[in-house]
Amino acid sequence: MKLNFTLLFCVFYYFLNVSMGLNVVVWNQGSNSVVIGEYDISFNTNATKATPRLTIDNFVYDTESGYQTSSYNYVTRQLTFMASSNGDVSFITVDCVQWRVVSTHSVETGMKWVGLQYDQTSNANNLLAVGISNANMAVCRFNPTQGTFTVIYKLKGTLQGTAFIKNTQELYIFISQPTNGLQIYIFNSKDTLERSYPAPLVNYPLYPAQYLSGPYIPTYIPTYGSILSLVNFKSNNRGDTTLFSYFASISPGENKISITNLMQLSLSDKVTIVADQNGLQYLYSIYNDGGYSLMVYDLSINDMVKQQYLETPILAAF
Numbered sequence: 001m002k003l004n005f006t007l008l009f010c011v012f013y014y015f016l017n018v019s020m021g022l023n024v025v026v027w028n029q030g031s032n033s034v035v036i037g038e039y040d041i042s043f044n045t046n047a048t049k050a051t052p053r054l055t056i057d058n059f060v061y062d063t064e065s066g067y068q069t070s071s072y073n074y075v076t077r078q079l080t081f082m083a084s085s086n087g088d089v090s091f092i093t094v095d096c097v098q099w100r101v102v103s104t105h106s107v108e109t110g111m112k113w114v115g116l117q118y119d120q121t122s123n124a125n126n127l128l129a130v131g132i133s134n135a136n137m138a139v140c141r142f143n144p145t146q147g148t149f150t151v152i153y154k155l156k157g158t159l160q161g162t163a164f165i166k167n168t169q170e171l172y173i174f175i176s177q178p179t180n181g182l183q184i185y186i187f188n189s190k191d192t193l194e195r196s197y198p199a200p201l202v203n204y205p206l207y208p209a210q211y212l213s214g215p216y217i218p219t220y221i222p223t224y225g226s227i228l229s230l231v232n233f234k235s236n237n238r239g240d241t242t243l244f245s246y247f248a249s250i251s252p253g254e255n256k257i258s259i260t261n262l263m264q265l266s267l268s269d270k271v272t273i274v275a276d277q278n279g280l281q282y283l284y285s286i287y288n289d290g291g292y293s294l295m296v297y298d299l300s301i302n303d304m305v306k307q308q309y310l311e312t313p314i315l316a317a318f
Helices: 002-020
Strands: 022-029 033-040 051-057 070-073 078-085 088-095 100-106 112-118 127-133 136-143 148-155 158-165 170-177 181-187 193-198 210-221 226-237 240-250 257-264 271-275 282-288 292-298 303-310 314-317
Touching (some): 022 078, 033 078, 051 100, 112 158, 127 158, 136 170, 148 181, 170 210, 210 240, 210 271, 271 314
Parallel strands (some): 070 112
Antiparallel strands (some): 022 314, 070 078, 078 088, 127 136, 136 148, 181 193, 210 226, 271 282, 282 292, 292 303
């Protein structure tokens, strides 16, 4: 009877979690612990604190290597993220049902892993990432449990970010190259390069906004079948400099990235983008500009509709 009750409780908790729309989030606690927990990222939320579920001591979430140093598998409910300890970086994979560490694997010195993307399957080798060492960059497929990987493709340039489209099992990689500008590389489900093409930014905001960098943090939006990213700008008004970013959109197959009129009140390196997974029209972002806030955007009207102060310093959310 005890086993049956435990099983029923786990099933009940799982469906309660899904129905409430709780999101997995990550934050650092002090300078020596990383916390994985849950928070209701939604238009209706009024909560300011996330609920901690697992604390991992002697590690902190890696914010130094670059963008997209974590990914979440909605199928297996596993989270993989990069964490540092005394200067050494490791892959950590967490079971977000039982809230336990599945595996920890050290990263070779001098290597950075960014652009993490789960392919949203239960296959053993279901994690994609970009490894960077000096001027070398390689697209790889990982077994997050075993810590093994295979190289899919080698690239040149500066990584801007990655996005994964579950329905087509395609990995989009955004790269800036000195002579070719912004390029998009698309890999199919067989881990082969399907196509690549230039994708210039268009629809720049009018002066006095000045382009700085981007796009960064490309994120697939299931509701609309498009990818949104952030482009950094600055403006000068009578000697005062303001830093901000605009969302930019690209639909699969398009050869341009269109800057929208949706503005984020900070640069992209202080932002986490969260796509709605329930078919709603919302886009969520969490940003740190001296304090943490949840921003809710209604993509059906292209406008920000809510700003919620956060007490928990959330660094990643899914």
